Amino acid sequence: MVRAKTNDGDVTILIGSRKGAFFLTANRSRSRWRLSDPLYLGHIIYHAVADPRDGRILLMAAKTGHLGPTVFRSTDSGLTWKEAQKLPAFPKAPEGAEGRAVDNVFWLSPGHPSEPGVWYAGTSPPGLFRSEDNGDTWEPVSGFNDHPMYGEWTKQGGTPGGHLLHSILIDPRNPSHIYLGISVGGVFESTDKGKNWHPLNAGCAADFLPDGGVTFGHDPHCVILHPLAPDRLYQQNHCGIYRLDRPGQEWTRIGNNMPREVGDIGFPIITHPKNPDHIWVFPMDGTEVWPRTSPDGKPATYVSEDGGASWRRQDRGLPRRHAYFTVKRQAMTVDGLDPVGVYFGTTGGEVWGSSDQGESWGCLARHLPEVYSLTMAVGSR
Amino acid sequence: MIVRIPSPLRSYTAHESQVEIEGSSVAALLANLDRHYPGIRFRMIDEQDHIRQHIRIFVNSQPVSELSTSLKATDVVQIICALSGG
Numbered sequence: 001m002v003r004a005k006t007n008d009g010d011v012t013i014l015i016g017s018r019k020g021a022f023f024l025t026a027n028r029s030r031s032r033w034r035l036s037d038p039l040y041l042g043h044i045i046y047h048a049v050a051d052p053r054d055g056r057i058l059l060m061a062a063k064t065g066h067l068g069p070t071v072f073r074s075t076d077s078g079l080t081w082k083e084a085q086k087l088p089a090f091p092k093a094p095e096g097a098e099g100r101a102v103d104n105v106f107w108l109s110p111g112h113p114s115e116p117g118v119w120y121a122g123t124s125p126p127g128l129f130r131s132e133d134n135g136d137t138w139e140p141v142s143g144f145n146d147h148p149m150y151g152e153w154t155k156q157g158g159t160p161g162g163h164l165l166h167s168i169l170i171d172p173r174n175p176s177h178i179y180l181g182i183s184v185g186g187v188f189e190s191t192d193k194g195k196n197w198h199p200l201n202a203g204c205a206a207d208f209l210p211d212g213g214v215t216f217g218h219d220p221h222c223v224i225l226h227p228l229a230p231d232r233l234y235q236q237n238h239c240g241i242y243r244l245d246r247p248g249q250e251w252t253r254i255g256n257n258m259p260r261e262v263g264d265i266g267f268p269i270i271t272h273p274k275n276p277d278h279i280w281v282f283p284m285d286g287t288e289v290w291p292r293t294s295p296d297g298k299p300a301t302y303v304s305e306d307g308g309a310s311w312r313r314q315d316r317g318l319p320r321r322h323a324y325f326t327v328k329r330q331a332m333t334v335d336g337l338d339p340v341g342v343y344f345g346t347t348g349g350e351v352w353g354s355s356d357q358g359e360s361w362g363c364l365a366r367h368l369p370e371v372y373s374l375t376m377a378v379g380s381r
Numbered sequence: 382m383i384v385r386i387p388s389p390l391r392s393y394t395a396h397e398s399q400v401e402i403e404g405s406s407v408a409a410l411l412a413n414l415d416r417h418y419p420g421i422r423f424r425m426i427d428e429q430d431h432i433r434q435h436i437r438i439f440v441n442s443q444p445v446s447e448l449s450t451s452l453k454a455t456d457v458v459q460i461i462c463a464l465s466g467g
Binding site: 090091093098 | 387389390419420423424425426427428429430431433435436462463
């Protein structure tokens, strides 16, 4: 077995898939890519994430077909792995009461740079958990999980992929300022490190609900903030692409500027690491029965370099027709090189990459299991 | 008593397919099993003490659904991962 480490090359992509994790590593020119042997083959890896504060720390949110959820940890850049000692779990309910049980850990976010060792996890059913020891032990964030409105916020139930808490975003200026997303539930904000929360969905459509004017119950697929301009948020929602400039409270549907025949439905949205106006999405077919595949079988990224005011198609090198895959919400990322590399993984088990900011694409790996997440190792960002 | 371990859980038991663990009930047995092999219980039993959806526990070929089920030292406990997936 090839024992892979995240610092084996200049650029390393961590791949989480339906059947295990892989490292995809390249030289600095990103011209030659090498795939590791699988890690935890057969385990579902929803999210594999490196700690930007200490690149040796890696966490993987995992589940195994028959078994309960778990988190695997590495403290040596991925060379060796161990299971976390105390996993995200809801408190035991009083006798006779019905309690919640974590079905899977879906999302992992490293904490604020001023809080080394702190991580957050999002689960299905929706739960927020916090670790203060690099993911070895986890405690529920009661301020969210037991919020008086939790039942209302989550009452619409989940999506076909589960009822997911995702997109846990920590304001780089303030560790107490946190955003998260719930599918279906909406975007929520806390300004006191998770003790209190409020919905932040004004301006977002919720076409699937009888009353689209609700304050929560929306379906954010992926929410991001720009690390250098943290008042700039973007959201790929079930009902469009949105932008929010804080302290504003109302999202603007920048997806209305997408070509009408393509639409503005998709799962992922990513931003250029140095330019908050520069974003990419991967549109999918959201018509009739929601195939969730590339519109008309012709995959492309769409890029905006003006904060969503206009969009441009990028499909050079991608299949010209008859390509019916999906890119999931965690499965698109960028590196930190110049020019920026853009990458996405598909439900068909391929990883595509561009070393020129999406202008041209090449297939970096194929025949993998369904790709759930792509993230960059530290040093590649 | 003898506890038979399915292959998905043998990473916890140093790849042993059966181990000897004591316990006067299924709950006590699983607690002792977790003491010997930390982490194994949570993969089978959720935080509300329910047996996970795809796990079955048999005592002498009889399925049990309650962790309070009593055990004798001569019982054989078999943990099964239900057929599922793809």
